[in-house]
Amino acid sequence: MSEATIPRRAFFHIAAAGAVATQIGCGRRPNTAGQRYEVATACESCPNKCSVIAVVEGGMIRKLNPNPRNPKSRGMLCARGNAGILQAYDPNRLKQPMIREGKRGEGKWRNASWEEAFDYAAGKLAAIKEKYGPQGVVWSSTESFAEIFFKNLGLAYGTPNIVRHPTLCLASVNLAYSMTFGTVPSFDLQNANYVIMAGANRFESFITPDTMDLIESTMNRKARLICLDPRFTVTAAKADTWFPIKPGTDMAFILAMLHVIIGEGRYDKAFLDTYSTGFDKLQAHVIQYTPEWAEKQTEIPASEIVRIAREFSDAAPRAVFYAGRRSSWYQNDFQMRRAQAILNAVVGNWDKQGGMVPNGKMPLGELLFLPWDDPQAPRVDELDKNFPLAAKGDGAYLKLRENVLAGTPYPVKGWMISKQDPFNALPDQSKTLRMMEQMDFIGVIDIQMSDTAWYADVVFPESTYLERTDPIEMLPGIWPAVVMRQQVIKPLHNTKPCLDIVQGLAKRLNLSQYFDYTIEQWNEAAAKEMPIEMPLEYLKKHGVYASPDPPRYGATLQPEHRFVTKSGKIELFSERLQEAGHDPLPVYHAPEQPPAGRFRLVLGRKAFFTHANNTTNPWLLDFQKENRLWMHPQSAKPTGIADGDLVEVTSSVGSVRLRVKVAEEIRPDCVHMLHGFGKRSPWLKRAGEGGADAAILETAWDRVSGNAALHETFVQVRKVGVPS
Ligand SMILES: Nc1nc2c(c(=O)[nH]1)N[C@H]1C(S)=C(S)[C@@H](COP(=O)(O)OP(=O)(O)OC[C@H]3O[C@@H](n4cnc5c(=O)[nH]c(N)nc54)[C@H](O)[C@@H]3O)O[C@H]1N2
Ligand SMILES: Nc1nc2c(c(=O)[nH]1)N[C@H]1C(S)=C(S)[C@@H](COP(=O)(O)OP(=O)(O)OC[C@H]3O[C@@H](n4cnc5c(=O)[nH]c(N)nc54)[C@H](O)[C@@H]3O)O[C@H]1N2
Ligand code: SF4
Ligand SMILES: [Mo]
16 A cells, blocks of 8 residues: 555654654664664464564654565465554554543543553452452453463463453354364365355455465466355355355255265265264264255255265365354354364365365474462353363353353452453443443553443553564464564554563562563573574564475374374264263254344454454545445335435344445345444544444354354344435
C-alpha cells in the first residue's frame, strides 16, 4: 500500500507521531535522523505470526515487507500485516496506564504512573486472594508469544482458573483429531490434488501456509477444490464445486461419504489393518448413512455425494477433508470433526505427501525458573466433571462464565485479561457485562481501549509488537521454523512489554522470585538448543530459522509406531469416548431448524480484518466501512426489506441495528454479519458503523470439548428505516 492511499488525516497523525520517534532515537539501531535501517521481526496482526522486515527511515517505520525466509508465511504479508504499522502510530491507542474513577463503563479515567497502576492492581489482587483465595481471580488471554508470561503470573498467584482463547476457537477440532490420531496434524495443501473445505474459508480467513498453498494449487488447476458453506465466500468462488450445505449437517455429508467409500471397498485396507483399530464397528455403523438419506439432511444431491466420495478416494492419499480452524460452530462440533478425522484415516492419507502430516518441530531450550505450587482449588468451570477430555490448561470459557455468574462452586471476584476482548469474543454481551459488573477488580493489558478495557479498573498499555521484543517461538508445521519478534522502534509512549508488566505486578504480589529474568536471558536460553552456531545472533539478523532440509513424510509409518492414543493406534472407534459417556463413533443428530420467520446467524471473516480488533485501522476501513446483514432476496422480499435498509436483528438475548445487504451469496435460511463492528468504547469511535454480533449471539457449547457453539442462534429481522 503506498502513502498515496493513506487518508490525509491519518497521515497527519502518523507524521506527528513519527516526529516523536525521531526525537527518541532507537538505541542500538542507527539513530541519526534520516538514516535507513531494516529489522527482521514478526507480525502480530493475527495469530499467524508471519515474518516481516520493517523498514525504518528518519526514526519512523515506513514500510513492512514480507520476509520470504519463513516457510510458513512464504514471502506473503497480507493487507492487515501491511497496515500493522498504524498500530504504533494510532492516535487513539493507549499511551499510559489508566485507572478508572467513575462507575464501570462511565468513562471517567485518570492517567496513572506505572507505579500507581501496579500498586493499585496488586492491592486489589491481594485483597481478593485474602478474602476468596487465589481461585477468586480468573486469568484469561489469547495466544501470543508473550502470553506465557501472563499465564505464568496467574499460575504463580495460585489460580486454577486460567482460560484461553481455544475454547472460543479451535478446541473441538483439536480434541477430535487428538482423540483419533493422538495429535493434531497439518494438511499438506501444497501437494494435495483434491481438497474439501467445509466452512474453512481459507481465501478470506488466512492460515499460513495453507492460504498461499491453496491459492497456488487452485489457480494453477493443480488441485480440485470442493467447498461446503451456507455462504458464497471467496473460497466458494474459487472452488470447482460449491455446495450451499444446510447448516449443521456436515456430519451427514461425511458419514455418507464413509458409507460410499467403505461400501464400495474404496478404503485403504492395508493401512487400516496396520495402523487403526475399530474398523469393523465403523463399517457396521455407517451402513445406515446412505447418500439418499444425507441428501435430505444436507440438501446436497445424493449423486453429488457419491461423486465426491469416489473422486476423493481415487485421489487419495493426495486428498484431504480439511479440518478447519475455528470450530466454535455447533453443539456437536467435536463429533463432526471426529467424523472428518475418521474419513481422512480410512483413505490412508496419514503422513503422506498431499495428505495429513503430523507436525514437525524444532528444538528450543527453556529458561529454568523456580516452580510454584499447584493450585489447591478445583477449576470454577468444573472441567473435570463437565468436560473431562478437554485441554486442562485452556478451560471452558462459557461454562466458566455461567458458574461465575451463579457463584458456584465458589465466588470469583477478579479478572485479569491480556490481549483479549471477551466483551466481543464471547456470545451474549449482556452476560459478559454482568460478569464484569460483579467483579471487585478487572485488569486489562491491551494496546487500545477495547470494549473490554472500557469496563476495567486498570488498563495496562502494552507496547505494540513493533516496539517490543517477545519470546522467540517455534512454529510447528510440515516445515517448522523458529521465529523472533524484535523491537523495531523504541516505544513511542509510556507503554511496556508484557514481561515488564508481569514483573511490576509480581514484585508487589511477592512473586518476583518466579520472574527473575530478562527477555534477553529468556531468548538466549530458548535459542541455545537450535542446531546452528550463534543462534540468537542469527535470529536477530534474519528473524527466522527454518530447517534447510525440505519436509520428510512417513516418519510415523512404521508398523511398530505407537500413536498417542489409548490403544497406540488410530482410533476409529474410541473407548475413551465411550468411557466418558460420549458416542464412541460419530452419531448424527439433525440440528434444530429456525422456526418460520427466523434465520440462523452464521459467522465468518474478511481477509482485511482480524476478529474485533482492527476495524479502527484507517487503511483497512478503506476496504469496508460498515458491517451489513447478508440476507437472501427470497427472505428479504416478503418482509419488504430492500438492499441498504436499516434493520433490527433480534435474538433471545439482545438486538442490534445495521443495514442490509440483500444478496444471493447466502442461503435463505441464514443471515450473516461480520464481527468487529458496533463498538461501545468511545476510544474506538473510528471503527466502522454497524452492529456487534456478540450482542445477539446466544450461549451454547460443544458437549465434549466445551468449545463455544456460535452458530446456534436464530434471529428475527425487522425493517426500521430506509437508506438516507
Ligand atoms: N462473535 C464472534 N465471536 C468470536 C469469533 C467470531 O468470529 N465472532 N471468533 C472466535 C475466535 S476464532 C477467536 S480466536 C476469538 C478471538 O478473540 P480475541 O482474542 O478477543 O480477539 P481480538 O479481537 O483479536 O482481541 C484481541 C485483543 O487484543 C488486543 N491486542 C492486539 N494486539 C495486542 C498486543 O500486541 N498486546 C496486547 N496486550 N493486546 C493486543 C486488541 O486490541 C484486542 O482488544 O474470538 C472468538 N469469538
Ligand atoms: N482475515 C482473517 N484471517 C484470519 C482471522 C481473522 O480474523 N481474519 N482469524 C484467524 C483465526 S483465530 C481463525 S480461528 C481462523 C478462522 O477461520 P475459519 O476456520 O475458516 O473460520 P471462519 O472464517 O469463521 O469461517 C467459517 C465459515 O463456516 C461457514 N459455516 C457456517 N456454518 C456452517 C456449516 O454448518 N457448515 C459449513 N460447511 N460451513 C458453515 C461460514 O459461513 C463461514 O464462511 O481464521 C484465522 N485467520
Ligand atoms: S496473515 Fe496477515 S495479519 Fe496474519 S500474521 Fe500474516 S501478515 Fe500478519
Ligand atoms: Mo480463532
